[in-house]
Each structure stands twice: as C-alpha cells, then as structure tokens.
Amino acid sequence: MPRRKTVTALLFVSPWLVGLATLVLYPFAASLYWSFCRYDMVSDPQWIGTANYERLGDELLHGGQFAQALRNTCYYAGLSVPLSIVLGISLALMLSWKVRGQAIFRTLFFLPSVVPVVATAVLWTWLLDPTDGMVNHLLSAVGLPGGGWFNSHREVLSATDWSATISSLQSGRHALLPLGSKDALVLMSLWGVGNFMVIYLASIGDIPSQLYEAAELDGAGPLRRLRHVTLPMLSPVIFFNLVMGLIQAVQAFTQIYLVSDGQGGPAGSTMVLSLHLFLTAFKELDMGYASAMAWVLFVFVLLVTVALFRTSRHWVHYQGAAR
Amino acid sequence: MNTHTKYKHEALASGLVSAASTRWRFVLGLVTNRFCFVVLFIVTALLIAQYDPDSTAVAPPDRQEVVFWHFWGGRDRVVVEDVVRRFNDSQQEHFVRAIAMPGNNLDLKFFLSVAGGDPPDLLNQDDPVLADWAHRGLLMPLDEVADKATAEQIESWLFPPARRLGTYDGRLYGLCNGLDIRALYYDQTLLEEHELEPPETWEALNRINRVVSPPEQETIKQFGFLPDPRRLWAWGIVFGGQFYDETTGTVTADEVPVVGAMDWMRSFSKTYGADRVAAFRSGDQSLTGSASPLLQGRYAVVMDGQWRVREIVAAQDKARSSGNPVRQYGVAPLPSPPGGRENAGWVNGNFFVVPKGSRNPAGALAFMKFWSGFDGHEAEAAVTCAAGGWIPVSPHVVKQPSFERYLRGNPLFAKFVELAGSPNQVPWPVTPGATYFQREITRTCEDAMYRDDAPPSEVMLREAATRIRARLKERVAP
Numbered sequence: 025m026p027r028r029k030t031v032t033a034l035l036f037v038s039p040w041l042v043g044l045a046t047l048v049l050y051p052f053a054a055s056l057y058w059s060f061c062r063y064d065m066v067s068d069p070q071w072i073g074t075a076n077y078e079r080l081g082d083e084l085l086h087g088g089q090f091a092q093a094l095r096n097t098c099y100y101a102g103l104s105v106p107l108s109i110v111l112g113i114s115l116a117l118m119l120s121w122k123v124r125g126q127a128i129f130r131t132l133f134f135l136p137s138v139v140p141v142v143a144t145a146v147l148w149t150w151l152l153d154p155t156d157g158m159v160n161h162l163l164s165a166v167g168l169p170g171g172g173w174f175n176s177h178r179e180v181l182s183a184t185d186w187s188a189t190i191s192s193l194q195s196g197r198h199a200l201l202p203l204g205s206k207d208a209l210v211l212m213s214l215w216g217v218g219n220f221m222v223i224y225l226a227s228i229g230d231i232p233s234q235l236y237e238a239a240e241l242d243g244a245g246p247l248r249r250l251r252h253v254t255l256p257m258l259s260p261v262i263f264f265n266l267v268m269g270l271i272q273a274v275q276a277f278t279q280i281y282l283v284s285d286g287q288g289g290p291a292g293s294t295m296v297l298s299l300h301l302f303l304t305a306f307k308e309l310d311m312g313y314a315s316a317m318a319w320v321l322f323v324f325v326l327l328v329t330v331a332l333f334r335t336s337r338h339w340v341h342y343q344g345a346a347r
Numbered sequence: 348m349n350t351h352t353k354y355k356h357e358a359l360a361s362g363l364v365s366a367a368s369t370r371w372r373f374v375l376g377l378v379t380n381r382f383c384f385v386v387l388f389i390v391t392a393l394l395i396a397q398y399d400p401d402s403t404a405v406a407p408p409d410r411q412e413v414v415f416w417h418f419w420g421g422r423d424r425v426v427v428e429d430v431v432r433r434f435n436d437s438q439q440e441h442f443v444r445a446i447a448m449p450g451n452n453l454d455l456k457f458f459l460s461v462a463g464g465d466p467p468d469l470l471n472q473d474d475p476v477l478a479d480w481a482h483r484g485l486l487m488p489l490d491e492v493a494d495k496a497t498a499e500q501i502e503s504w505l506f507p508p509a510r511r512l513g514t515y516d517g518r519l520y521g522l523c524n525g526l527d528i529r530a531l532y533y534d535q536t537l538l539e540e541h542e543l544e545p546p547e548t549w550e551a552l553n554r555i556n557r558v559v560s561p562p563e564q565e566t567i568k569q570f571g572f573l574p575d576p577r578r579l580w581a582w583g584i585v586f587g588g589q590f591y592d593e594t595t596g597t598v599t600a601d602e603v604p605v606v607g608a609m610d611w612m613r614s615f616s617k618t619y620g621a622d623r624v625a626a627f628r629s630g631d632q633s634l635t636g637s638a639s640p641l642l643q644g645r646y647a648v649v650m651d652g653q654w655r656v657r658e659i660v661a662a663q664d665k666a667r668s669s670g671n672p673v674r675q676y677g678v679a680p681l682p683s684p685p686g687g688r689e690n691a692g693w694v695n696g697n698f699f700v701v702p703k704g705s706r707n708p709a710g711a712l713a714f715m716k717f718w719s720g721f722d723g724h725e726a727e728a729a730v731t732c733a734a735g736g737w738i739p740v741s742p743h744v745v746k747q748p749s750f751e752r753y754l755r756g757n758p759l760f761a762k763f764v765e766l767a768g769s770p771n772q773v774p775w776p777v778t779p780g781a782t783y784f785q786r787e788i789t790r791t792c793e794d795a796m797y798r799d800d801a802p803p804s805e806v807m808l809r810e811a812a813t814r815i816r817a818r819l820k821e822r823v824a825p
Contacts, residue, residue, distance in 0.1 A: 062821075065458045066483050088814070154626030175625045177797055188799060192620070198565070200622040286451065287786070290625060291793040306455045308783050309479060 059316035064309040076316035090317065092292050093300040094324075099179065099206050100296060101273035104213040108269055109262060112217045116224035117254070130225070137218030145282035148212045149174060154200070163201070169193070171203025174283050177293035178204035205284070205293045212279060220265045227261040228254065259340040267329055274325050277302065297321050406442035413443045413710035416457070417471040418450030426735040433727065434717045441710030443469075457702070461485055466702040469711040471524070473697045475774075475781035478515040480700065482779040482823065487701045488518040492708045501721055508694040508772040509740035515777050521698035522715045525737035528763045528772060529581055529692050531572075531682075532641050532655060533648045535675040546572070546648050547679045549687075559647045562618045572648040573624060574612040576792040580785075581650070581693035582608040584773045585681045590788065591776035598819065600788055601805065601812040604687075609795055609804040611684075616796045625797045641676070650681070653763040657736050660757070678762040691771035696740070720744040729753075736760065738767050780822035784815050 034041075059076055061069035083090035119130050136144070151158050152173035160170030169189075172178060178185040178200075185202030192199035235253050244252065255262075277298040280288075288295030288303070297317065305314035406412035419427045424447055431445045446467070448456060454476055460466045480486050490498035498519050502510055505523065513521035531546050538545060541559060546552035556571035574582065583590060588604030591597070599605075616624045627645075641649045642662050659676050666673045680690050699715045701708050715721075719740050720728025729747035732739045739745050745754075745764060754761040766772055775785050791811040795801050 064483060066461050066485060172622050172626045175628065176622060177625075178622070184800070198620050198623050200626060287789075289790070289793055291797045292790055303786070306452070306458075307786075308780070309458075309483075 055315040055318055058312050059319050061312045063312040063315075065311050066309075069312065072312070076313045077320075079313060080316055080320060089292070089295065089300060093288075093295050093297045096206060096292075096294065097274055097296045097298075099181070100209055100276065101270055103181070103206075104210045104273050105266065105269040107210065107214055108217045108220055109265060111214055112220035112224050112265065113255075113258065113262070115217070115221045116228055117250075119221070119225055120228045134218040134222060137216045139216075141278045142282060144212060144216065145279045148208065148215070149283055152208050152211075169200050171201045171207070173203060173208040174205045174294075175290055176200065176202075176204040177291040178202040179293075180204075180207045205290065209276075209280060209283070209294065212283075213273070213276070220269065223261055223265060224258060227258050231257045256341045257343070260342055263332070263336050263340045267332055270328060270332070271325060274298070274321065406444065410438065410440060410442040411707050411710050413441055413469055413707050413714055414467045415443050415445045415469045415471070415711075415714065416448055416453065416467040417445060418448055418453050418473075419471075420447060423735060426731065429734065430718055430731050434714055437717070438713070441707065441713050443710070443714050461702065461704065464704070466704045468701070468705040468707045469714060470700050470702060471697055472521070472700060473527075473695060475695075475777070475785050477513065477521050477698065477700065478777045478781055479779045479822070481515045481518075481520045485703055486520045487703055487705065487708060488520050489513075489522060489701075489712075490518060492701050492712050504721055504741050504743060506740055506742065506767045507770045508767065508774060509696065511777065512694075512696050512774045513698050521700045522719055522721075523696050523698045523740045524715070524719045525732070525735070526694055526696040526740060526767050526772075527652050527654075528694050528738060528766050529578070529650050529652050529681070530763060530766065531648050531650055531679045532659070532759075533677050533679065534641060534644070534646075535677045537644070537647050537674075541647075543647075545677050545679055547682060549682045549684045552648065552682050555647055556615075560619075567619070567623070567627070569644060570627060570646050572646060573615055573628060574796075575628070575650065576612065576796045577789050578650060578693065579605070579609055579612060579788060579792040580775065581681060581691075582612060584693060584771065585683050585687050585691045586611075587683075587687045589773065591778060591784070593776070593778075596778070598784075598812050598816045600784075600815065601808040606805045606808055607684075609792055609808065612792065613795050613804065621797050621799050653738055653760055654736060656757060656760045656763075659759065676759065678759045680762070680766055688771045690766055690769040691773070692766070694772040694774050696738075696774075738764055740767075742768060778819060778823075780815070780819045783818050783822075787811050787815050787818075 058069055060071060060073060062072050062075075063069035080090050082088070084094070085091075115133055119126065119133060123129075139147075152160075152171075154160055154170065154172050154175050157173070159173070163170045180201075180203055182202060185204075189199050189202050231254065235257070236249055239249050239253050275298055276296065280294050280296055280299050281302075284290075284294040284299070286299075286303075288299050298321075301314050301317045301321070304310045304317065415431070417427060427445060427447075431443050435442055450473075453470075453472065454474060457466065457470060477486070481488070488498070489501060493501075501522065502514075502519055505513075506526065508528075509523035509526055510519075512523050512526075513519050531552070533545055535545065537559070538555070541555075543555055543558055544551040546555060552572065559569060559571035560567050580590070583600075583605040586604040586608040588599070588602050588608065590600045590605065592599050639651075639655060639658055640646050641651070641655070642658065656678075663673050663676075681692050683689055683691060699711070699718070701711045701715075705711055717724050717727055718731060720726075720743065721741070725741070725744050725747050726749065728739060728741075728744045729750035731737070732744065733750055733753040739750065744750060745767075754764060775781055778784070788811060791807050795804055795807055801807060
C-alpha cells in the first residue's frame with residue numbers, strides 16, 4: 025500500500041487507536057506495574073517486588089480469602105457453563121421442531137435474556153427466599169425440604185452437605201436441601217441462557233438436510249442423528265459458547281454484588297474473584313494487591329482458554345475442513 | 348443482507364416515505380441530509396451539556412460556593428435539602444451546593460475526584476474509612492479547618508460516641524452530624540400474650556426464645572430473637588470486650604468477652620440448626636416499612652436502629668385510623684450478661700469530612716456548625732434532627748426546648764437518645780484498615796453461626812485477629 029494511503033488509513037482509525045492506547049493498553053500495563061507495588065490510588069505507588077504475589081500464594085496455601093474466592097469462582101463457572109450448554113442445546117433442539125406457535129415459544133424462551141441483570145437479581149431473590157419464596161413452596165408441595173439458597177453457604181455438589189441433610193432428616197430434625205447461594209447463582213445464570221440458545225438455533229438451521237437424509241438411509245434413529253450429525257455440526261458453536269461462557273462466568277460481578285449486598289456472604293460463599301478484587305481495590309484501597317489478583321485471574325482464564333483450544337482439535341468439526 | 352431482503356427493506360422504506368405527510372418528509376430530509384444531521388447532533392449535545400437538573404443551586408456571584416457530596420435519598424434527602432436551603436438563606440458569604448450520590452460507591456468517586464485534583468469541599472460519610480483517609484493525608488483535621496481552640500471546644504461539646512467516630516490519632520478529622528444507635532425493639536403485645544417480661548435483663552431476653560419459639564417445634568413461623576452475625580460488634584462490647592485498644596493500637600478481637608459473645612450467638616444456631624437460622628434471617632435488614640420483620644410479626648424482639656421508630660408509629664397510626672387493634676411496641680437497651688457493660692453497644696453515624704484541596708474550608712466549617720449545632724446553632728440543629736428523626740451529636744442540642752418537645756411525643760425515640768450519652772456505645776475501630784477489620788470480624792461470625800463444622804470460637808477469633816494484625820501493620824507502614 026502506498027505510504028500516503030497508509031497514513032490516511034491510520035488517520036481514519038486514529039480515534040480508535042487513541043482509545044485503545046489510553047483506555048486499554050495503558051491500564052493493562054499500569055496494572056501490571058502496580059501489581060508489584062503498594063498502591064492506594066492517592067499516594068504514589070511504592071515498589072515492593074513480588075510481595076503481592078507472595079501474599080496471594082500464601083492465601084492460596086493457607087485457605088485465605090483469595091483461595092475461597094478462587095474456589096467459589098471455579099465452582100460457579102464449572103457448574104454454570106456446562107449446564108448452560110446442555111440447556112441451551114436442548115432448548116434450541118426443541119424450538120427447532122416445526123410445531124404450532126414455534127415463534128411464540130422462541131420469543132418466550134429468549135425473553136429472560138433481555139431482562140436487565142438488576143431486575144433478574146431482585147426477581148430471583150424473591151423466588152428463592154427460603155421462607156416465602158415460590159421455589160421452596162413448590163419443593164415443599166412435592167414433599168421436599170427446600171433450600172437455603174442465597175442465605176446458605178451449602179453446595180449441591182458437596183457430599184458433606186448432603187450427608188448432613190440426610191442425617192438431619194433421618195433424625196427427624198429440621199433440614200434443608202444443600203442448595204446454597206452459589207447454586208442459586210447458577211440457577212439464575214441458566215434463566216438467561218436465551219442468548220446462547222439463539223446461536224444454537226441459528227446453527228441448527230444451517231445444518232444441511234442431506235446429512236440427516238443420509239443418516240436416515242443408513243438406519244440412524246433420532247438419538248444417533250443427534251450424536252453423529254447434530255452435535256458434530258454444532259461443535260464450532262458449542263466451542264464458541266464454551267469459551268465465551270467461561271469468560272463471562274469468571275467475570276460475573278453485578279448479580280453477585282446485588283444478591284450478597286456487596287459482601288460476598290453468607291459466610292463468604294459468594295465471594296468470587298471479581299467481587300474480592302473490587303472490594304480489595306476500592307473498599308480497602310489495596311490497588312496493588314488487587315492488580316496482582318487481576319493478573320492471576322487473567323493468566324488463569326488465558327490458560328484455561330488455551331487448554332480448551334488445544335483440546336478443540338479433537339472434538340470441534342468445521343464444515344469442509346480437512347481432518 | 349441478501350438482495351431479496353435489501354429490496355424488501357427498500358420497498359418498505361419507500362412505502363413509508365410516500366405515505367408520510369409533507370412535514371415528515373421535511374424532517375426525514377433534515378435527518379438524512381448529512382450537514383443538517385451534524386448540526387442537529389451538535390445542538391442536541393450542547394443542550395444536554397447545558398442541562399442541569401439542579402440549576403437553581405447556583406451560587407450567587409457575591410458568595411463562595413461549598414460543594415457538598417452526600418448520599419441521602421428519599422425522605423431524608425428532602426430534610427437535607429431543607430437544611431441546605433435554611434443555611435443558604437442565613438448566609439451572606441457562603442453558598443452550599445448539595446450533590447446527592449449513590450452511597451455504595453461514594454468513596455470510589457471521592458478517590459477519583461482526589462486523583463483528578465477536583466475534590467468536593469465537604470463530604471458526608473458513614474463507613475469506617477476516616478482513619479484510612481486521614482492516614483493518607485486526604486483529609487484536613489478540624490484544627491486546621493478552624494483552629495486548635497475551636498477543635499478542642501467541638502470535642503468537649505460532642506457526645507462521647509460522636510467524638511470517637513471523628514477522632515484519629517488524637518485529632519478530630521470528622522464532625523459527626525448524626526448518631527445511629529442500636530437497641531432492642533420488642534412487640535409488647537406479643538410478650539404480654541405470652542406473659543413475658545420485656546427484654547430488659549439478660550434472663551428475660553434468653554427466656555423469650557424458649558417460650559415464643561421452642562426449638563422442638565416442627566415449623567417455626569415466629570422467633571423470639573435471633574442475633575445477626577454482623578452485630579458481634581455490639582454483643583462483644585456488651586459482654587465487656589473491646590475489639591481494638593486505641594491507646595496501644597492493639598487488636599483485641601480475640602479476648603475472652605468477645606469469644607463469649609460469639610459463643611452465645613452461636614448457641615442459637617446450635618439450638619435451632621444453622622440452616623434454619625440462616626434461612627429465617629433472609630432479607631431481615633433490607634425490609635422496610637410495614638414489611639419490616641418486627642411489624643410482620645416474624646420476631647418478638649429485634650435489634651435495630653432508631654430509624655425504625657417512624658415505621659412503628661406509621662403502622663400504629665394506620666391501625667388506629669382503620670379501626671384495627673393497635674399493637675404496642677417498646678425499646679430497651681441491649682441487656683448485659685453478668686460481668687458485662689450497661690447501656691452498651693455498637694454505634695455508627697454520619698460524619699462530615701473536609702478533603703485536602705477543598706476550595707472553601709471556611710464555608711464547609713460554617714455549614715458543619717449549622718448542621719450539627721455547634722457555636723450557637725443548637726436550635727437550628729434541633730429542628731434538623733426532629734425533621735429527620737436523627738439523634739443529635741451533642742447534649743446541648745438535646746436540651747433545646749423544641750427537641751425536648753419532640754422527645755416527649757416520641758418516647759421510643761427518646762430511649763435511643765438516652766443511649767447517646769453512654770461511653771459504652773463504641774464505634775468500629777478508627778484505624779487504617781478498619782474496613783478490612785470490620786469485614787473480617789463479620790465474616791468470622793457468619794462462618795461461626797452458619798457453618799456446622801466451624802472450629803471453636805476462640806480459634807476462629809484468634810486466627811481472624813492474627814490476619815487483622817498483619818493487615819493493619821501493613822496499612823500503617825510508612
């Protein structure tokens with residue numbers, strides 16, 4: 025490209041370049057520097073070497089708040105991302121059936137994802153109220169004890185919590201199912217699965233019908249067609265949603281801040297990395313330590329994403345791509 | 348966009364245009380004309396930039412402006428705006444421009460304003476941030492805003508808790524403008540039905556639960572009393588402990604009385620089950636008005652602040668006007684166990700601070716005096732406190748005839764005001780790192796109350812105190 029054209033092109037993109045440099049690259053580099061400093065935003069940063077990272081390591085080893093936040097984040101992401109994929113695909117498959125009122129069903133299932141996150145948080149706080157909430161009333165109607173939801177630290181994946189519930193039930197004492205605050209957040213996230221569902225729906229519509237016809241001629245039933253045609257053809261979209269969902273889950277903040285009143289409770293059960301980082305930086309004025317935490321979070325997401333990309337070559341199939 | 352869709356859209360657009368009237372054609376023409384569009388955009392942007400929802404709050408040219416940030420909203424904001432109006436009307440020299448901000452992130456906005464070199468002239472806060480800010484040199488001590496003699500006069504003029512809230516390292520950095528005190532509200536009608544005494548003694552409080560909510564009950568719809576894990580700060584003081592020794596700068600959150608208080612709070616979870624306690628407590632503090640837990644009959648006794656008095660009075664008025672039976676409520680100080688402290692508890696409050704870089708500290712001082720009542724403004728402050736239902740920060744304001752009249756008409760509120768003079772009403776430690784200190788203690792108590800497998804209280808508090816000591820040491824490092 026001639027030099028003059030290059031200059032013109034650069035001039036045209038310069039507003040964006042200036043924005044990128046000042047609003048993205050500079051904070052990015054500054055936070056890396058601050059992560060090696062003691063910094064409270066108002067005094068000059070003081071270089072303290074790797075002390076912030078050592079503190080993170082220490083908290084990780086001795087079960088401090090950072091360890092708790094990392095564990096909570098992994099629990100939330102580990103449960104919400106796979107479930108959102110399974111639910112998203114299931115809904116998309118059902119909504120692709122040619123039935124009367126298909127458009128209405130599609131709209132209805134998509135609607136929750138356009139509800140603002142604040143409204144969603146308030147709504148679910150009501151629905152999951154342990155004493156007066158609709159969900160616990162429904163559970164009790166079918167003879168189940170209900171959950172503590174946003175007021176409980178318990179976890180549905182915890183064997184200890186299940187055994188405590190079972191032993192309470194067996195001894196005739198009052199008991200709740202081990203459905204706690206993180207499980208409630210997962211449930212809340214699944215309600216907004218419509219965004220992913222729409223992508224699956226569009227992708228299902230793009231699958232060539234000849235593939236299904238060929239599979240039928242080979243004697244494949246509905247399940248086999250799903251396993252050997254639909255899912256492989258959806259795999260690029262599943263991969264995209266997996267990566268995006270993971271990043272979203274790790275960065276989840278607003279809804280968690282709202283339901284825990286900005287405290288990460290009860291008993292630290294909703295203290296995820298993003299909330300811990302926010303409170304450390306802006307409530308405790310420990311910007312250096314918070315920056316170190318942000319970098320650890322960044323590297324963590326990067327490593328998981330790289331690992332996903334590495335594994336993707338084994339299970340993601342692109343149309344027309346040579347294997 | 349494929350060709351078919353493109354034609355379809357164009358056909359639709361042309362149909363719309365042909366159907367529009369001449370006026371709409373003109374408007375559409377304006378918008379589609381690039382030059383006109385740019386002009387319209389600039390004019391709109393300028394209009395938006397010029398728009399000031401509070402344009403009446405502009406300082407007259409002969410007066411110096413005091414930019415005042417606060418977080419009050421709703422009913423309280425009306426009272427605040429009235430105080431500002433009365434002050435501005437009384438002034439020839441200064442003019443206060445009040446700016447309401449969301450309370451949650453007021454501190455963050457403040458840092459950004461300091462970092463940007465444009466802080467407000469006066470700020471209201473209620474979080475335990477005073478020492479952190481003062482330690483970092485963000486605040487002007489009152490002996491610099493005024494002079495040493497005035498600062499000393501203010502100190503002796505204040506109630507002890509109000510003085511403690513604003514003092515860091517022996518200097519007054521914040522002037523308290525209203526105290527928030529906790530006591531026990533009780534449903535007197537309910538207690539009489541159960542032939543129970545008001546929770547004025549330790550025995551009476553502990554008996555209420557056994558009678559109102561016996562643990563063997565299958566379903567409990569109403570509890571006698573349940574402690575809130577966030578209020579270990581209050582019960583620790585009541586039990587005779589202190590969390591921080593200000594004279595030596597030592598964290599003492601793991602001392603025996605605090606451990607005793609936490610053990611007592613945990614006993615409720617042990618009796619009823621941690622899950623049950625946690626579930627029942629849902630949303631307790633956030634519910635206001637007639638939905639408040641006491642008015643809903645969820646508890647016989649709750650611990651809460653003076654702002655609930657007006658809700659109770661409103662509920663009683665409503666019942667009276669609709670011909671329903673009026674339930675009676677009472678207020679009692681937190682009762683103390685043997686060896687504990689009388690009229691004790693945790694107190695917090697709102698306080699003014701003058702940031703370094705304030706362009707009008709003299710105006711800020713004049714407004715602070717007017718609001719809190721110092722220096723001959725006691726009568727004005729009494730009007731303010733009565734209008735807002737706020738607890739005055741000085742006995743001199745309480746003694747004003749108008750405020751005494753207000754107290755006679757509000758006996759429940761008067762109980763809180765009586766506690767304001769108690770030296771046993773203790774705020775969060777005023778030390779750098781107090782936010783961490785506060786969060787760590789609350790989190791420890793939550794863990795103790797809501798986790799069945801939590802270690803003994805003394806172990807938990809010892810570990811928490813160790814973490815806090817390390818953090819505090821780091822915070823005050825040069």
